[in-house]
Amino acid sequence: MTRDTSLERTYEKAAAHERLTYDEGVALIERGDTHILGALAHRRRLHLHPEPVVTYIIERNINYTNVCITYCRFCAFYRRPGHDESYVLAYEQIGKKIEHLLEHGGVQILLQGGHHPDLRLTWYEDLLRYIKERYRVHVHGFSAPEIEHIAGIEGLSVRETIERLRAAGLGTIPGAGGEMLVQSVRDRIAVLKTTTEDWLNVHRTAHELGMRTTATMMFGHYETRAERVEHLLRVRELQDETGGFTAFILWTFQPENTPMHRVRKLESHEYLRTTAVSRLFLDNVDNLQASWVTQGPRVAEISLLNGVNDMGSTMFEENVVSAAGTTYAMSSDAIEKSIRALGFEPRRRNVYYEELTV
Amino acid sequence: MIPSVFRGSPIRDLLDKSVAGERLTLEDGVRLFETDDLHALGWVANHVREARHGDTTYYLKNRHINYSNVCKYDCMFCSFYRSSIDQEGAWEWSVEQVLLHVAPYKDSGLREFHIVGGVHPHLPFSYYTDMLRALKEAHPGVALKAFTAIEIAYFAELTGKSLREVLTELKHAGLQMLPGGGAEVFADRVRYKVCRDKADADRWFEVHETAHALGIPTNATLLYGHIETTEERVDHILRLRDLQDRTSGLKSYIPLAYHPDGNRLQKLGAPTGVDALRNIAVGRLLLDNVAHIKAYWIMLGIKTAQLALSWGANDIDGTVTWERIYHMAGSQTPEGMTEERLREVIEEAGRLPVERDAFYNVVQPLGAPA
Numbered sequence: 001m002t003r004d005t006s007l008e009r010t011y012e013k014a015a016a017h018e019r020l021t022y023d024e025g026v027a028l029i030e031r032g033d034t035h036i037l038g039a040l041a042h043r044r045r046l047h048l049h050p051e052p053v054v055t056y057i058i059e060r061n062i063n064y065t066n067v068c069i070t071y072c073r074f075c076a077f078y079r080r081p082g083h084d085e086s087y088v089l090a091y092e093q094i095g096k097k098i099e100h101l102l103e104h105g106g107v108q109i110l111l112q113g114g115h116h117p118d119l120r121l122t123w124y125e126d127l128l129r130y131i132k133e134r135y136r137v138h139v140h141g142f143s144a145p146e147i148e149h150i151a152g153i154e155g156l157s158v159r160e161t162i163e164r165l166r167a168a169g170l171g172t173i174p175g176a177g178g179e180m181l182v183q184s185v186r187d188r189i190a191v192l193k194t195t196t197e198d199w200l201n202v203h204r205t206a207h208e209l210g211m212r213t214t215a216t217m218m219f220g221h222y223e224t225r226a227e228r229v230e231h232l233l234r235v236r237e238l239q240d241e242t243g244g245f246t247a248f249i250l251w252t253f254q255p256e257n258t259p260m261h262r263v264r265k266l267e268s269h270e271y272l273r274t275t276a277v278s279r280l281f282l283d284n285v286d287n288l289q290a291s292w293v294t295q296g297p298r299v300a301e302i303s304l305l306n307g308v309n310d311m312g313s314t315m316f317e318e319n320v321v322s323a324a325g326t327t328y329a330m331s332s333d334a335i336e337k338s339i340r341a342l343g344f345e346p347r348r349r350n351v352y353y354e355e356l357t358v
Numbered sequence: 359m360i361p362s363v364f365r366g367s368p369i370r371d372l373l374d375k376s377v378a379g380e381r382l383t384l385e386d387g388v389r390l391f392e393t394d395d396l397h398a399l400g401w402v403a404n405h406v407r408e409a410r411h412g413d414t415t416y417y418l419k420n421r422h423i424n425y426s427n428v429c430k431y432d433c434m435f436c437s438f439y440r441s442s443i444d445q446e447g448a449w450e451w452s453v454e455q456v457l458l459h460v461a462p463y464k465d466s467g468l469r470e471f472h473i474v475g476g477v478h479p480h481l482p483f484s485y486y487t488d489m490l491r492a493l494k495e496a497h498p499g500v501a502l503k504a505f506t507a508i509e510i511a512y513f514a515e516l517t518g519k520s521l522r523e524v525l526t527e528l529k530h531a532g533l534q535m536l537p538g539g540g541a542e543v544f545a546d547r548v549r550y551k552v553c554r555d556k557a558d559a560d561r562w563f564e565v566h567e568t569a570h571a572l573g574i575p576t577n578a579t580l581l582y583g584h585i586e587t588t589e590e591r592v593d594h595i596l597r598l599r600d601l602q603d604r605t606s607g608l609k610s611y612i613p614l615a616y617h618p619d620g621n622r623l624q625k626l627g628a629p630t631g632v633d634a635l636r637n638i639a640v641g642r643l644l645l646d647n648v649a650h651i652k653a654y655w656i657m658l659g660i661k662t663a664q665l666a667l668s669w670g671a672n673d674i675d676g677t678v679t680w681e682r683i684y685h686m687a688g689s690q691t692p693e694g695m696t697e698e699r700l701r702e703v704i705e706e707a708g709r710l711p712v713e714r715d716a717f718y719n720v721v722q723p724l725g726a727p728a
Contacts, residue, residue, distance in 0.1 A: 011363060034668045035404060039363050039397035268661035269668070269707040298631030298662045305396055305632060341630045343394070 007032060014040045014280045017047055025229040029277045034269075041276035041307030048286060049309045054339040055287075055349040058332055059108040059140070059313035060101035063320070064089045064127070068114025070145065072190040074179070074221060076257035076323040078114045088116065091130045098135045101316065105332075107350055110313065111141035112176060115149040121161065124150060125168040132169035139169055140351050143176035144202035145194040159205050166211060172351050173206050175214035175249065181231040185223045189260065200238050207244025212352065215245045215285070219274060220252040220266035228274055232281045239284045246353055247287035247310065250278055251294040256325030268299045272306050279307025287353055292335075293321050296328045301338050310353070311335045311346075367398040376402045376643050387592035390640045396632060403639035403670035407651070411672040415709040416650070416718065417700045420470040420676035421463055425489065426450035427682065429476025431508075431555035435542075435584055437620035437687035439476045447686075450478065453489045457496055464497065470676065470716040471497070473504035474537060477512045483524075486513065487531035494532035501534045501716035507565035507576075508540035511557035521568045529572060535716055536569050538577030538612055544597055545590040552584060552623065563601055570607025575717060577652075578608050582637050583616035583629025591637075595644045602647045609718055610650035610673060613637035614657050619688025634662050635669045642670025650718060660695070660703055667707040673714075674704060 010024045011032075020028070028037060065088040068078035079086040098109060109131075124142075131139060142150075142165070151161040162173075180186060181196045194202070203213050215235045219228050239245050252266040271291070279288050289312040292300035300311065314332050321327075330338075332348075339346040347355045360373050367373060372386055382390070393399055428448050429439035440448035451459065460471065471493060490502055505513075505528070513524045525533070542549065544559035557565070566576045578598045582591060595611075602608045615634055618624045642651045652673040653666035663674055679694035695703075697713075704711040713721040 008362070011361070015363060033361065033401070035397045035401035036361055036363050038400070039395075042397065264702055264706075266706060267664045267703055269664050272665065296659065296661060298628075298634065298659055299665070301631040302635065302662075302665065337627060338630065342632060 011036055011040060015043065017044065017283070019283055020281050022229060022233050025232060025277060025281045026226045028280065029225045029229055029274065032273070032277070034273055037273055037276040037280070038306045041279040042305050044279050044283075045288070045307050045309050052344050053347050053355075054304060054309060054311055054342070054344040055347050055353060055355065056311040056332070056335050056339070057108060057313045057349050057351070058101070058104065058106040059110055060097060060106055060316040061110045061112075061313070061318055062089070062094055062097050063113050064094060064111060065113040065116045065119070066319070067116040069117050070115045070149075070190065070192045072179075072193055073259045074189050074218070074253055074255075075320070076254075076325075077320040081117055088119070091127055094127065094131070095134060097317075098131065098137055102135060102137065104314075104316075106137070106314075106316075107348075107356065108138040108140055108171075108313075110174060110315075111139055112143060112146065112174065115146060117153075121150050121154045121156070121164060124165060128165065128169035138171045138351055140172045140174055141165075141170050143174055144199045145177035147173070147202050148194050148198055158202050159209070162202075162206055162209060162211065166209065172211060172246075173203070173213040175203075175216035175245070178216040178231075178235075179218045180221070180223045180227060181217075181234045182223060182227045185221075185227060188222050196234065200234060203244065204238060204242060207238075207242035212244055212246050214247045214249060215239075216248070217250040217278075218253050219250065220270060221255075221260060221263050225274075229277070229281065232278055236282055236284060239282070243284070245285050246351065247289055248278060248282055248285045249289040249291065249312070250274060251291035251321075254294060254321050254324035254326045258324055268295055268302075271295055271299065272303060275303055275308060276306045292328055292330050293318055294326055294328075297330055297334060297338055300330075301342055304339070304342050304344065310349075311339060361401065364395075364398040364401055367395045369393045369395055369398055372643075373398060373402045376406055379646070381646055382644055384589070384592050384596055387595065387640060387644050388588050390643060391588045391591060391636060396636065399639050400635065400669045403642045404668050406642055407670045407672055410649070413708065413710040414672065414712050415667055415704045415707070416673040416712055416714040417697075417704065418469045418676040418714050418716065418721075419467055419697060420472055420716075421460060421468055421679050422682075423456060423460065423471050423473045424475055424682045425456055425473065426475040426478050426481070427686075428478050430479045430512075431477050431553070433542075433553035433556065434622045435552055435581065435616055437617070438682060442479075450481070453485065453492050456489055457492055460493070460497065463500070465499075468497070468500050469714075469721065470501045470503055472537060472678075473502065474506055474539060475509065477509060483513055483517045483527075487527060490528065490532040502532050503535040503537055503716050504528070504533055506537055506540035507562040508557050510536070510565045510569075511561050521565055522572070525565075525569055525572055525574065529574060533574065535609070536566065536574060536576040538579040538610070541579045541594070542581045543586045543590055544594045545586065548586050548590055559597070563597070566601060566607065567605055570605035575607050575609045577610045577612060578648075579612045579614050580637070580641075581614045581616055583633060584623050584626055592640075592644070595641060599645055599647060602645070606647070608648050610652045611641050611645050611648045612652040612654050613641050614654060617657070617687035620686060631662050631665075634658050635666060638666040639670045655695070655703075664703050664707050667704065667709050673718075674700065676700075
C-alpha cells in the first residue's frame with residue numbers, strides 16, 4: 001500500500017512542471033502512488049500538448065536481416081551466421097514491402113536488422129539509394145549499435161559512417177539498442193553490444209549533424225527501479241546538450257524464447273508507473289510513445305491517460321517482440337478507434353511529429 | 359486525507375463521501391462513470407479497497423467445466439453457443455466425459471469447479487444432478503460452483519418445479535455456489551434487444567434470492583461495453599446492492615467486458631482498457647456491502663486485470679486451465695495460468711497473493727501452523 005506523505009513536496013514540484021532531481025525520480029518510481037503519478041503525468045502531457053490530439057504514424061517495420069554476431073541474451077530474434085533460419089532480404093523484397101506500405105498510405109519505414117558480419121557499408125548505401133530512387137518514403141533506419149558495427153567493419157568513424165548513410169538516403173535514426181543505459185546492466189544482458197557511452201555518442205554525433213533520433217528503454221530484466229531513472233537521466237542530459245531526440249519509447253522485456261527466459265516477466269503495473277515517471281522526469285523530450293507492441297491495445301489506451309501522447313506506428317509486421325512470444329497487432333483503424341474512444345482526436349504524423357493532412 | 363492533486367477534482371464531493379464511507383446514489387454512480395478525472399476515481403476506489411482488504415489479493419486454483427455449448431437461446435453478444443449438436447463447433451459431454459476431463463485434477467489441491475454451459479434443449483434434469491454427484495464423489499475436496507441463474511430458471515421450466523425445489527435438489531446433489539453469469543444488464547430495454555430469450559431481471563434475482571435463502575452463496579456480474587447506457591449500468595449495480603442488503607448472499611461482483619469476435623454485436627468493437635478500470639472502480643465504490651470485487655483475468659486479459667488490482671479489485675480469479683466462452687469471442691489470453699505466475703502478477707502490482715477457496719476462506723499453505 002502506498003501511504004507515503006514524504007513525497008508531497010515532490011508531487012508539488014512535478015505538478016508545477018519543475019525539473020526533478022535523480023533522487024526525486026527514484027523516490028517517485030519506488031514509492032509514488034500509482035494514481036497520483038498517473039494524474040501528474042497526464043497533466044504534464046496536457047501541459048506539453050494542450051490540444052486533445054493523439055498522433056500516430058503509418059509506418060512499416062522491415063528487418064533486413066536476422067543475422068547477428070552480438071548475441072544479446074534478451075533477444076529471441078537473431079540467428080548466428082550460417083544458421084538454417086538466418087536470412088538477408090534482397091533489395092527487391094524490401095521494395096515489395098515498401099510498395100505494400102505505400103498502398104496503405106504509409107510514409108515511413110523502420111529499417112533495422114542484426115549485426116551482420118559480412119554486409120559492407122556499400123550494401124547499406126546501395127540499399128538506401130535503391131529505396132530512395134524508387135519510393136517516396138522516409139527511412140527511419142538502423143540504430144546506434146548497427147552504426148557502430150558498420151563503422152567497425154569499415155574502420156570508419158561513427159561520424160563518417162552516419163554522413164555516408166545519410167548521403168545515401170537515411171533520414172533519421174531510431175533509438176533502438178538503448179536497452180538500459182547503465183553499463184553494469186548492459187554487461188549482463190548484452191556484453192558485446194555498444195556501451196552506454198558509445199550509444200549516447202552515436203546519438204550525440206547524429207544530433208550534431210542535424211539528424212533527429214529517438215531514445216528507447218527496455219526494462220523489466222536485471223535493472224533496479226533506480227537504474228531506470230539513471231537511464232532517464234542520461235537521456236535527459238544528452239537532450240539538454242543537443243535537443244535532438246524527438247521522442248522517448250519504453251517497453252518491457254519479453255523473456256520468452258530468450259536465454260533470459262527465467263526473468264520474471266513484467267506485465268503492466270510497472271509499465272504504467274515507469275511511463276508516468278518518464279513523462280515527469282524527461283521534461284525536455286516532447287513526445288512519449290505507447291508500446292502497444294508489448295502491452296496490447298487495452299493497456300496502450302490506459303497509457304494515453306498516463307503521460308503518453310503518441311500511439312507509435314502501425315508496424316505492419318513485427319518480428320522481434322513476436323519472436324519472444326508476444327503478438328499484438330493494431331491497424332490504423334484500430335489505433336484511431338482507441339484514440340477516439342479515449343476522447344482524443346487521432347492525427348497522422350511524420351517522423352518529426354508534424355501532423356499530416358490526409 | 360485527499361491528496362492535494364485531487365483536491366480540486368470535479369468529483370471531490372464523491373471522493374469525500376467514499377472516504378467517509380457514505381453510501382453513493384444513482385446520480386453519484388452516473389457521475390463516477392462519466393467523470394474525466396479517471397485518476398481521482400482510481401485513487402478513491404483503491405483507497406476503499408485498501409481500507410477493506412489492505413494489500414491482500416485473492417486467487418484460487420480452479421477449473422472450468424463448460425459441459426456443453428448447445429443452447430436454446432440466441433443472445434447477440436455470444437460467440438460460444440451453437441443451436442444444435444450437429445453444428446460445427448458444438449459439443450456436449452456425458453457425465454463420464456466430464457469426469458474424464460477433470461480426472462487429472464484428483465488430489466491436485468484444486469478448490470473449485472466452475473460449471474457453466476448453454477441452456478441445453480434436450481438434456482434431462484437428472485443429467486445435472488448426476489454430474490454434480492459424480493464430481494462430488496470423485497473430487498470431494500473441490501467446491502461445486504455451478505449453473506448461472508439462467509440455467510437454474512430453465513431447470514425449473516424443464517421440470518415444472520419451483521426454483522426452491524430445483525435448487526434444493528441441486529444442493530443435495532452437491533451444488534455449493536452459483537456463479538454470477540446471466541445477469542448481463544438488468545434493464546428490460548437492453549435484455550429485449552440483446553438476449554430476449556433469457557430469464558428477465560426479476561427471475562435472475564428470484565434465483566439468487568432463493569439460493570441465498572437456502573444457504574447457497576452466489577456471485578454477480580455485469581456485461582458492459584455493448585448497447586447499455588451509463589444509467590443502465592448504475593441501475594444494474596444498485597439492484598445488486600439492494601439484493602445484498604436483503605440477503606448478504608453475494609460473495610463477489612465481477613464486471614465483464616463484452617468481447618466482439620464471432621457474434622452479432624461485432625461492429626461495436628471491444629470496450630477500452632480505461633472502461634475496464636472504470637467499471638472495477640465504480641463497482642467497488644457503489645457496492646459498499648459486497649466484500650469482493652473480481653478482476654476476471656480470463657476476460658480482461660492478465661495485464662488489465664493486474665492494473666485493476668489498483669483500481670478497486672481484490673481478487674483475480676483462478677488458474678482456470680480451460681475456458682471456452684471468452685476464447686470463442688476472441689479473447690487473446692491464455693486459457694490457464696500457473697499458480698506461480700498468478701502470484702507473480704499479483705506481486706508485481708505491489709500486492710500480497712493469498713490463496714482462497716470458492717467461498718473466500720483463506721487456504722493455509724502446506725506446512726503452515728494450524
